[in-house]
Amino acid sequence: MAMLRLAISTRGQGLYEFTDAARDFLRGSGVDEGVMTVFVRHTSCSLLIQENADPSVQTDLKAFFRRLVPPTTDPAMDWIIHRDEGPDDMPAHIKASLLPVSLSIPFAEGRLLLGTWQGIYLFEHRDSPHRREVVFHV
Amino acid sequence: MAMLRLAISTRGQGLYEFTDAARDFLRGSGVDEGVMTVFVRHTSCSLLIQENADPSVQTDLKAFFRRLVPPTTDPAMDWIIHRDEGPDDMPAHIKASLLPVSLSIPFAEGRLLLGTWQGIYLFEHRDSPHRREVVFHV
Amino acid sequence: MAMLRLAISTRGQGLYEFTDAARDFLRGSGVDEGVMTVFVRHTSCSLLIQENADPSVQTDLKAFFRRLVPPTTDPAMDWIIHRDEGPDDMPAHIKASLLPVSLSIPFAEGRLLLGTWQGIYLFEHRDSPHRREVVFHV
Numbered sequence: 001m002a003m004l005r006l007a008i009s010t011r012g013q014g015l016y017e018f019t020d021a022a023r024d025f026l027r028g029s030g031v032d033e034g035v036m037t038v039f040v041r042h043t044s045c046s047l048l049i050q051e052n053a054d055p056s057v058q059t060d061l062k063a064f065f066r067r068l069v070p071p072t073t074d075p076a077m078d079w080i081i082h083r084d085e086g087p088d089d090m091p092a093h094i095k096a097s098l099l100p101v102s103l104s105i106p107f108a109e110g111r112l113l114l115g116t117w118q119g120i121y122l123f124e125h126r127d128s129p130h131r132r133e134v135v136f137h138v
Numbered sequence: 139m140a141m142l143r144l145a146i147s148t149r150g151q152g153l154y155e156f157t158d159a160a161r162d163f164l165r166g167s168g169v170d171e172g173v174m175t176v177f178v179r180h181t182s183c184s185l186l187i188q189e190n191a192d193p194s195v196q197t198d199l200k201a202f203f204r205r206l207v208p209p210t211t212d213p214a215m216d217w218i219i220h221r222d223e224g225p226d227d228m229p230a231h232i233k234a235s236l237l238p239v240s241l242s243i244p245f246a247e248g249r250l251l252l253g254t255w256q257g258i259y260l261f262e263h264r265d266s267p268h269r270r271e272v273v274f275h276v
Numbered sequence: 277m278a279m280l281r282l283a284i285s286t287r288g289q290g291l292y293e294f295t296d297a298a299r300d301f302l303r304g305s306g307v308d309e310g311v312m313t314v315f316v317r318h319t320s321c322s323l324l325i326q327e328n329a330d331p332s333v334q335t336d337l338k339a340f341f342r343r344l345v346p347p348t349t350d351p352a353m354d355w356i357i358h359r360d361e362g363p364d365d366m367p368a369h370i371k372a373s374l375l376p377v378s379l380s381i382p383f384a385e386g387r388l389l390l391g392t393w394q395g396i397y398l399f400e401h402r403d404s405p406h407r408r409e410v411v412f413h414v
Contacts, residue, residue: 033277033279034277034413035313035413048373049319049377050319050369050372050373051319051369054358054360056357056358057358057366057369059357059358060356060357060358060366060369060370061369061370061373063355063356064345064370067355068344098374099373099374100376100377103377103378104313104315104378104379104380105315105378106279106313106315106411106413108279113281113315113317113411114317115317115318115319115409117318117319118317118318118319
């Protein structure tokens, strides 16, 4: 068994890839076969496995979630009560409910069984810079 | 290895916290480090890790999902076919697809590595009282 | 420990049940108690645990996600940038973000602890036939 806490610095809403850090952790663990758990210790950002080829996929994903859950300054969000921490805060909690907080990724022969196009991302939902913590376990 | 089935009684749509039950189970298991799996055995309620500080977050989350997936009595939902079990039934299945059925939470030194504000909830999507069953495993 | 890669052939958008394949794998593994991980190696389809009784639930689920994320030929989606791979491609990535890529299902006495109505599905989001790969691990 091995565990690691990884800090990820974010600079506003969007996707931050950390697939390489997950691979490095697995290599260092010396474990050949099993399941890697990834967990994010926050309620206003998410984990996501998505395409890491064309960057426009990430732009569109970010735009989709902003349209589905706009900032609370948008008249469509006038029913929101929780407003103390800024117009991006409650939408961040909603997005964090719609997207994963934990992932379970199998590996064999010391390699994650990700598909060809799958990258592992932290999806930041807040506007200001944040220091996020992700936990790896095998 | 340890496993427990926990019954949770719900009284309508909303979030029911059971973080303490998860902590108690972990303590009783005697396991120091690993991953706790939480699984809900139903298709019309969900699991959710969300902020447990300000209750207005929960009110807004419940309102968001009700707006995204209104009861089938709402004209916006006139395309729904599955109506036999009441106006809250098919929306409950849809919400249960959008929110987690299983969670994987790492722990170390006998403590869940939840972030400061993370609580573990059952999110009930049905209006009438239900007895729900959650499975813990470490 | 046991692991299996299962190929699933899809013929357009919709739900493809593979609960029996998961049960067969568990039986063959000889493991009595633990957690089965299910992981899908793609970014344009998903896993889903949902009701396997009334087929209209699946029809409504497919319709809901098509309404929430229509093809990019729909004027409501004119803001989408990633269009090279067809009108169903970027919506498929968005749906794959909203629905699970991994599931963790506990089992005891050699049987998955699924609820009475829970079936395990691959949710295909692309229109054309695809060969998908799912990984089981216990």
